[in-house]
Amino acid sequence: CEYDSCAGCTDSEAINYDPIATADDGTCIYTVEQNIELGAYMLNSVSCNVEVEDLSAESFFSENDILLASNDEGGYYVPSFGVNTLGEIDLMRGLDVFISGGDSQTLTAVGVPLDPSSTITLMPYMLNLISYLPADCIDTDVVFSSYEDDILLVKNDTGQYYVPSFGVATMTELCPGEGYAIFLSGSEEVSFNYPSDMGAARSSDMTYWDEYNN
DSSP states (O other), X not given: OOHHHHEEOOOTTSTTOOTTOOEEOSOOOOOEEEEEEEOTTSOEEEOOOEEOSOOBHHHHTTTSOEEEEEOTTSOEEXXXXXXXXXXXXXXXXXXXXEESSSSOEEEEEEEEEOOTTOOEEEOTTSOEEEEOOSSSOEEHHHXXXXXXXXXXXXXXXTSOEEEGXXXXXXXXXXXXXXXXXXXXXXXXXXXXXXXXXXXXXXXXXXXXXXXXXX
């Protein structure tokens, strides 16, 4: 047959396996497992970069013992009281999670990787809690290099922050599984995308701040 008519995913382990394809065209898609650590006695800002099948809060946290999960729009999930105003979880947004007990837990998500180039809308006059979509960690200044004039502050759940207008970065990289809070400097919404060059070299600024933090 002609290449176009018989090309497809020939790996039976892939979710888009084509049993009639005879030539692999490199389009195979595989499910991945993401493990997100939840610390005790703290508000964990987390995010998921895989597209899970069931996005209900009840399903998403079914294997975890949590007190509270909330988003940046005032929605929350309190399983012990049967309260859920989160509805379905928006994978473009992060979540703040407080767990029960004194031991850390692991939140596991299984699904197809999200498109890291997806657009995330940042709103003015609020702390936007966003997901981290790439599969690998990226330096903070590389992530926000195109948005330095739009952003006042970025912070994580351990008290580290990035203030581009002052060149201050105690948070030197962004990583999968984490959620990040962003406050804009202006009055208009911003369409945010993670950089397409995931292999950017470590910047001298972030090397300096790593040494400063240590």
